[in-house]
Every structure is written in structure tokens, then in C-alpha cells.
Amino acid sequence: MTPQPPAFELYGLCKRFGTKQAVDHVSLTVPSGSFYGLVGPNGAGKTTSLTMAVGLLRPDSGGARVFGADVWSDPLRAKSMIGVLPDGMAMPERLTGRELLTYLAQLRGLGPEQVGERVDDLLTGLGLDEAENTLIIEYSAGMRKKIGLAGALVHAPRLLVLDEPFEAVDPISATVIKGILRSFTEGGGSVIISSHVMALVEQICDHVGVIARGRVLASGTTAEVRGGHAGLEEAFVDLVGAPEPVKGFAWLA
Ligand SMILES: Nc1ncnc2c1ncn2[C@@H]1O[C@H](COP(=O)(O)OP(=O)(O)OP(=O)(O)O)[C@@H](O)[C@H]1O
Helix, strand or coil: CCCCCCCCCHHHHHHEEECCCEEEEEEEEEECCCCEEEECCCCCCCCCHHHHCCCCCCCCCCEECCCCCCCCCCCCHHHHHEEEECCCCCEEEEEEHHHHHHHHHHHHHCCCHHHHHHHHHCCCCCCCCHHHHCCCCHHHHHHHHHHHHHHCCCCCCEEEEEEECCCCCCCCHHHHHHHHHHHHHCCCCCEEEEECCCCHHHHCEEEEEECCHHHHHHHEEEEHHHHCCCCHHHHHHHCCCCCCCCCHHHHHH
């Protein structure tokens, strides 16, 4: 029997902006059926790596495969299998939430019945039904995250790539989103999220990659990356380095 390829493989990804090497040979493997957390400090290269890996930003070198399909040389096959929640991506602000989801579902080639059923389910499930006729421009940051997540789910992808899905989301909605993602992985789906929140990653992810200054410092199961530390946060600080104590704010006291 041929072994199943990983859900997502990032291989040798590099990106330089001017003199800044934002991503430096990033390679990660997201096993099929896993819930993977990509963590790292601000500016570590998480968004740049994920944006290249889903085919939205061309890497200087390296690439990514989705269930064996190369994102850059076989984009139609690769992209049909992924749902993406990009960070800070522009949205069609003059569409309502329902119009946006309907449009995305139609772009993915779904028929009218499927479109209606899935758009209804997603709007209700994510608590956006009352705002379904509100323009996106009027959505709060958390509502934008939720409609973005709904758009990533609408074609029932095999892999979800979610950049900071819990940022700006209230605790009730976060619980709903966690539940949706858990049932997605229980049904065989694979997820990669980026996050700064170690407690959340430790709670929901079975695999973790730690990235800093554009490089992968550790990757593996959450238990492997935690190692002998009390928690993931301690392992993270140990890997990335504790910050210097803050000095020079005497005027603030
Ligand atoms: N379009 C761009 N032009 C120039 N520099 C960029 C660009 N995008 C990212 N960078 C730089 O690349 C580095 C990595 O940024 P990136 O957004 O990937 O980090 P991140 O880990 O997602 O950070 P955060 O957790 O703060 O969102 C940073 O130093 C950032 O300033």
C-alpha cells in the first residue's frame, strides 16, 4: 500500500524583502489528520511562510505541497484541497456577509442547493446570521475573522490554513470555532494555524512548529516540542530566548 502523503509540506521556503531575510529555508510537515500550530514571536516569518505556502506570495526558493500536489506547479489541484484564512487580506467591503459567502461558494463551483445549505449553516454556526445582510465594511475585527473562516470552509477542503484565526475573536466565538475545527479534524481534515497564544496551541494542537527570525527552531508533536518543560510557553521562551528586562521608563512610574 502506498503511504499517504502529508497534508501539507513546506520545503526550503525562502523570502527576502530588501536586506531583510524574512524566511530562511523553512521546512515543515503537517501530517494528514493533524492539528498543527505554528508559533513564533512578532515578525518571525509565520505569515510570510504561510502566504507563500498557499500560493499567494511567490517564494525566492522552495515551495509547498498539499497532499502531494505542488502549490506552484500544480496550483489548481493543490488549491482545490485547501481553505485559507489569510491575515489582513483585503475583502470585498461592499458585499454583505451572505453575498460574500455565496460568491465564494459559487467560485468554488458549488451548485445552487449546496450553496444555499452551506451558506445558511456557516452563517448560523458562526453566529453571523443576524449580520448576514450587513456590509463587510461594517463588520468588527472579530466578525471579519469569522466570515473569513466561513469562506475558508465553504467548499469543504481537506486542509485548512488559518493565519491567527482566534485574533480579536470573543471567548464564546472562540469556543465555537475550536469545536468546528475539532470536528473537522475528527472527520479526517487537517489544520494548520498560526498563533501567539501558547496556552491555546497547547490545548488544541497535536503538532507544533516554532519559528523565529525566519528559521524553524523546533517541530514535532506538541509533547516532543514541549520536551522536559512544564508547558509549551516555557519551551518557547527557552528556544526563542527570554527578552531583556525593560529599562528606561522611569518617567512612566
Ligand atoms: N511586504 C513586506 N515588505 C517588507 N517586509 C516585510 C513584508 N512582509 C513582511 N515583512 C517583514 O518580514 C518579517 C516577517 O514578517 P511576518 O509578517 O511573516 O511575521 P509574523 O511571524 O507573521 O509576525 P506577526 O506575529 O507579528 O504577525 C518581518 O520583519 C516583516 O517586517
